[in-house]
Amino acid sequence: RKEVEQDPGPFNVPEGATVAFNCTYSNSASQSFFWYRQDCRKEPKLLMSVYSSGNEDGRFTAQLNRASQYISLLIRDSKLSDSATYLCVVNTGRRALTFGSGTRLQVQP
């Protein structure tokens, strides 16, 4: 079983749509959680950290459910510029990050 699992997609959505990505992790001792965004041929960039209380940054909302070992990302009012691969990332306490395989989002006009 992979340490971090994501639906690879692609998710094809129209502009303005709301889209949600889910992720599960296997190590219950995991300590920190993130969503990264990776554009084609670019390095991953931090989108947001994920906390148990949930956090919101503009159109983006992230949630963490430790009991279910489940992380989500919600994007509201999708823009064309949101098209990218979204990586679910976990820090298991080893200091290095463990990456999911990524979920590809394509926002269409």
Place this chain on the structure above:
Amino acid sequence: SAVISQKPSRDICQRGTSLTIQCQVDSQVTMMFWYRQQPGQSLTLIATANQGSEATYESGFVIDKFPISRPNLTFSTLTVSNMSPEDSSIYLCSVDPQGRGSYGYTFGSGTRLTVV
């Protein structure tokens, strides 16, 4: 957050040769991490580079194939040795600027390696 300069950005190499990738950070960091991203795949950790000690390698990666140097707290190199076409990947370095593991990590822009 830290700024990382990674070189080269891309290279095409002959099989059997070696390539050294450099990462320079604009601040001192305890650990630097080296990842590989194979075509269409996510990132896989190769090793963790610590200043003043040997790098720690992940399962499936060995020092003879991927020697790492970490001469100071702002610089590291990864060498891909005796390359084969299977080594064609993007190689990325990363740092934890806060040193706590709880905040976002920063990545270099990557080295796109093609072995022919």
